[in-house]
Amino acid sequence: MPFPHGNSPSREARFRDLQARQHGLATAAQLGVLGFSPSMITHRVQVGELERTLPKVYRSSLVAACREQDALAAVLWAGADCVASHATAGLLWRIEAVPRSLRPEVWVPPSRRPRHRDVVVHRGVVVANDRRVREGIPLTSPARTVVDLAARLDAEALEAAVEDVLCRGLTTPGAIERCVVSVGGRGRDGVARLRRLLAQRDQAPLESRLEVKVWRLLRDAGLRPVRQYDVRCDGQRYRLDFAWPRLKVAVEAEGFSAHAGRAAYVRDRRRLAALVAEGWTVVPVTWDDCTKQPLVVIDRVRAALLHAA
Numbered sequence: 001m002p003f004p005h006g007n008s009p010s011r012e013a014r015f016r017d018l019q020a021r022q023h024g025l026a027t028a029a030q031l032g033v034l035g036f037s038p039s040m041i042t043h044r045v046q047v048g049e050l051e052r053t054l055p056k057v058y059r060s061s062l063v064a065a066c067r068e069q070d071a072l073a074a075v076l077w078a079g080a081d082c083v084a085s086h087a088t089a090g091l092l093w094r095i096e097a098v099p100r101s102l103r104p105e106v107w108v109p110p111s112r113r114p115r116h117r118d119v120v121v122h123r124g125v126v127v128a129n130d131r132r133v134r135e136g137i138p139l140t141s142p143a144r145t146v147v148d149l150a151a152r153l154d155a156e157a158l159e160a161a162v163e164d165v166l167c168r169g170l171t172t173p174g175a176i177e178r179c180v181v182s183v184g185g186r187g188r189d190g191v192a193r194l195r196r197l198l199a200q201r202d203q204a205p206l207e208s209r210l211e212v213k214v215w216r217l218l219r220d221a222g223l224r225p226v227r228q229y230d231v232r233c234d235g236q237r238y239r240l241d242f243a244w245p246r247l248k249v250a251v252e253a254e255g256f257s258a259h260a261g262r263a264a265y266v267r268d269r270r271r272l273a274a275l276v277a278e279g280w281t282v283v284p285v286t287w288d289d290c291t292k293q294p295l296v297v298i299d300r301v302r303a304a305l306l307h308a309a
Contacts, residue, residue, distance in 0.1 A: 024063025074104035084139040096164035097157035150190030167205035204228035247308035
């Protein structure tokens with residue numbers, strides 16, 4: 001079958017390969033390198049094969065729009081040396097507690113001033129050590145992303161974000177601290193709070209937003225359990241969310257996702273039975289418990305500790 005407007009199979013194959021690597025996207029400059037003239041691009045837009053998503057950035061109508069496509073489109077539009085940032089980078093890294101961004105955000109070099117109503121542009125320097133590529137999208141590193149978001153997140157959300165990136169091994173406390181020092185100058189919003197949070201950390205990372213909520217509740221009540229405590233019961237190794245090992249009292253953050261399905265429910269009951277058989281007292285805490293009756297949660301924990309003592 002002949003290709004319209006003088007297209008050759010090799011050019012068409014390279015075009016498809018480019019779109020596959022770029023979430024269905026291509027810039028006018030990239031299409032020009034492949035041999036597409038402006039009139040050929042216009043023709044593909046007119047027949048509905050391509051759609052202009054941003055100036056000189058086109059998306060394939062055959063590829064469903066997604067978060068990754070929006071982010072890369074903004075980076076391609078902004079030009080060389082630009083990276084997805086702030087909430088956009090946070091969502092691409094799937095960082096806990098990051099708010100959904102209505103418009104993609106990018107860092108651009110200070111000398112550039114691109115503007116578009118559909119893109120949030122931040123001007124500044126992002127050094128090579130603070131850059132990554134994820135799913136083909138240039139973006140800020142997890143450490144830099146947390147620092148950039150520090151001003152937007154409340155205390156609990158910021159702590160959840162930090163614990164999440166550390167728990168998943170995306171970065172380290174040292175990397176975040178170095179990033180704070182390099183870009184968190186005096187007066188930068190949120191940096192002081194982030195510094196305090198890092199200074200207070202002395203235990204294993206927490207694994208969920210609910211665990212952060214429970215931890216903050218216990219800590220604010222003056223209770224300092226061991227986080228992520230490993231214990232062996234009935235020949236099995238179990239990890240307790242929060243524990244007072246000497247008293248054999250544990251607090252478990254009970255989320256729905258962790259116990260979905262019959263198999264998960266059976267494993268959870270077997271685990272609880274093994275802990276109780278070994279003399280452990282387990283206090284389950286749900287999201288509703290933390291948000292609707294926090295004082296009741298603290299009373300239950302204190303009662304368990306007093307009874308064990």
